[in-house]
Amino acid sequence: MASSSLLAPSSSRFRFKTVLWFSLGLTALFVFITSEALLVTDYPMYHAYRLQVIADRQLLIPHTLCGVIALLAGPMQFSSRLRQRHLKFHRVLGRVYVVCVFIGALTGIALAAGRPGMPGTSMQAAVWIACTTAAYITARNRQIAQHRQWMVRSYAVTFTFVSSRVLNLWPRYWSHLGDTFAAVGVIAFTLASLLVADLGLNWRELTSRRA
Numbered sequence: 444m445a446s447s448s449l450l451a452p453s454s455s456r457f458r459f460k461t462v463l464w465f466s467l468g469l470t471a472l473f474v475f476i477t478s479e480a481l482l483v484t485d486y487p488m489y490h491a492y493r494l495q496v497i498a499d500r501q502l503l504i505p506h507t508l509c510g511v512i513a514l515l516a517g518p519m520q521f522s523s524r525l526r527q528r529h530l531k532f533h534r535v536l537g538r539v540y541v542v543c544v545f546i547g548a549l550t551g552i553a554l555a556a557g558r559p560g561m562p563g564t565s566m567q568a569a570v571w572i573a574c575t576t577a578a579y580i581t582a583r584n585r586q587i588a589q590h591r592q593w594m595v596r597s598y599a600v601t602f603t604f605v606s607s608r609v610l611n612l613w614p615r616y617w618s619h620l621g622d623t624f625a626a627v628g629v630i631a632f633t634l635a636s637l638l639v640a641d642l643g644l645n646w647r648e649l650t651s652r653r654a
């Protein structure tokens with residue numbers, strides 16, 4: 444597996460990473476306002492789902508807490524500067540990330556149990572755990588280039604929480620596509636996220652010819 448972004452010149456890589464994290468942060472903020480904050484304030488379109496969320500609260504609290512920690516750990520874990528200066532912090536936060544992904548994935552499966560989204564959620568949880576485990580094992584084996592690649596894939600799955608909610612305010616997306624969409628939508632988002640992550644990892648090889 445290639446590692447284009449790892450080998451790119453440092454100034455353009457820094458610029459790319461800054462723009463990327465800025466865009467991801469803005470998207471997360473947009474989703475927080477249009478999905479989560481409106482869910483809390485009982486926006487009429489989300490009312491039925493809100494009742495379900497309240498009923499699920501015992502699972503949703505650990506699930507959300509772990510998901511948010513995983514989401515916020517990303518920018519810090521991918522920061523080369525922080526890694527170089529505070530390697531111990533990187534290792535501790537990395538372990539916290541792994542534990543959070545496992546708890547987030549298992550509570551995600553429990554939340555979906557008996558619902559139409561169950562097959563998709565189980566597949567997403569399995570991919571989340573597999574990529575994160577591969578990232579952890581490669582880190583333990585000091586295979587650092589592969590460790591970064593698996594972390595990019597793992598974080599791409601973490602970020603599906605955001606990407607899959609970007610269109611929530613659009614009523615057709617939110618409520619009229621039915622159970623089939625619920626079942627396959629999660630799988631589609633997971634595969635698309637992995638594809639985007641791998642295209643990014645191979646960007647240099649895809650856009651330049653070897654001398």
Ligand code: HEM
Nearest residue numbers: 506507510511514548551552554555564567568571601604
């Ligand atoms: C950054 C990571 C994540 C965070 C912060 C997070 C947080 C949340 C929150 C706040 C909810 C309830 C409100 C809402 O739906 O917006 C929720 C629901 C749910 N999440 Fe997550 N989540 C994350 C990732 C995942 C992943 C990767 C899975 C799949 C394994 C998953 C499975 C579920 C399920 C099944 C529900 C219930 C949805 C339903 O009943 O329709 N979550 N999550």
